[in-house]
Amino acid sequence: MARSSSQDPLEKYRFQVSWSGSSDSTSEATNLIRTGFHDVQLPKRSTNKIMYREGNDPDISSVSAGLSSMEDVVMSRGLLLGASDTNKELYAWMKSVHNPTAGISGYVGAKARSTDAAKSIYRKTVTIEMYDRGAAPSRRWILYNAFPVHFVPGSDLNAREDGDKSLESLTLSYEDFQEIDITAKNPV
Secondary structure (H helix, E strand, O other): OOOOOOOOOOOOOOEEEEEEEEEOOOOOOEEEEEEOOOEEOOOEEEEEEEEEOOOOOOOOOEEEEEEEEEEOEEEEEEOOOOOOHHHHHHHHHHHHHOOOOOOOOOOOOOOOOOOHHHHHHHOEEEEEEEEOOOOOEEEEEEEEEEEEEEEEOOOOOOOOOOOOOOEEEEEEEOOEEEEEEOOOOEEO
16 A cells, blocks of 8 residues: 655654753753653644724725734643652742742832842743654744643542542643744744
């Protein structure tokens, strides 16, 4: 039987998620934190359309691009025992988002504005990489200024569900993303 393509499509179960870790106060270098997620939704962008019609135009509206928005990315993984470095980094990241006074200079109450340093504490660049059959990276999605907006520390408990694994899920919001075809060396 003849093949219709010289290459097979990428398989969706070979991927890795990583983000820059917290930097040490003595150095500017950041650690790369790799996490073992079970499933990851890829980033999505949508743009609103604006329809308008001038008074002397015929009965047809013109269409223009409006504001773009990014859909949150949801990731889930099996609940792990123990406090690994990955778990510690993840919980520290989530805590930094929910601690609005961290890094604010001269905090005097609810009217204080956060500094750029405070914003950078919880915003990270997240990378999702997809691999081919030979374990070589083939596609990459980079989420810019990402931060956790929702976290579920495990599945609901149910004694009748024998053998089901408990999953924790993390929802990330981000400002923009870039998709890169690594094999072509050009962004998509």
